[in-house]
Amino acid sequence: MSEYALRLAGIHKRFKSNHVLRGVDLSLTVGTIVGLMGKNGAGKSTMIKCLLGLLKTDAGTSTVFNDSSWDLTADSKQRIGYVPQIMTGFTWMKVETLLEYTGSFYDVWNKEKVKSLLLEWDLNPQARISHLSEGERQKLSIIQALGHEPDLFIFDEPVAALDPSSRRQFLKELIDLNMNENRSMLFSTHIASDLERVAADIAVLKNGVIAYKCNLATLQERIRRLHIRSGRELPESLPIPGVIHSIVNRNSATVTVDGLPDDYVAKLRNDLSADISIEPLNLEDIFLEVNR
């Protein structure tokens, strides 16, 4: 039996006339890392805030560890580590003071872990937050969310301002946490290559719903690009099921497909008397294709 770390069902959220979430369904099994992708303004942060009970939904149910998001118990809150997109407040504090202050809210606070991360990530505990760069603030925000050893991490674009080596350190930390303690994670980011490393599943938020949610490898096997070159002129509309996007120009065509079986490609080679090569797509390309 798999247990859910979080579960959204039929979530709707409106801001005046802007209907942002239009029936979001998403669940995350304990111990998995799900990568959340979506264009700017797709509603990723809104969805995350509904999940955390920071925004009230208009319809649908949202639970974290079987606890309603809007009425999270203290116990469930202790199990969540949230890294917001933008760190606000407390800029007059020193790094160390903020972390001590944060720690005072939790039953558990792993001082050793916090200390070693500060050292590893090159953050001066005595520095005033107002003097930190954006990247340093993100690091601090991540450490703040790790200290109480949560079971579920929710990252809302945690690495946008981090340099490549800090990002890799962060990913390593995620993998360690996931591997050693079976921690669950929802990881929203625009950096597709990071998700290719750490995410088991990918969820794409588009037009207010989760348009895709599946295993990353499965997604890569489903969404591929065909390059077709024929000896004769190709029909305007190609007889191919599951076309996401296609460009036909006389004898050649480029077609992105979702879930076309290999034996169908063989059949097409015959039917169109064409050379067809299959281009695998990386996650960034897939994201661009499904958001056309």
Added chain:
Amino acid sequence: MDNQLILLFQIKTSSGIPIYKQVIDQVTRLVASGHLKAGDELPSIRQVAGYFEINPMTVSKAYSLLEAVGVLERLRGKAMVVASDQSATRSLKKRLELIEPILREAAIQANQLGIPKESVLQAMAEYLEGSK
């Protein structure tokens, strides 16, 4: 203790080829070519995931599929080793399968460039001699 065999892997995250497939392909090649021999122990899932900073489930999936097709065996503990019977993996048919994609691609390009078959085969024969 680190398993040095990990250095034989090359994982490319943005190539479009799913990572589990890259692992399967590379292990199969290493076994088919005799670089990995029956009984050789593979790096643990934990080690591969940590080293390449990739999701451990991906590595686990690759190892399980390699076990299912008889390339690897799971020892009673949990270590994965190269299976004792490698006749299938090392068969000529299997080894040919591994170069099929490049051969197909070469054929497509040769056709597009209008190179006669004899010239392609001639060139291939020379490369085969040259790389011995």
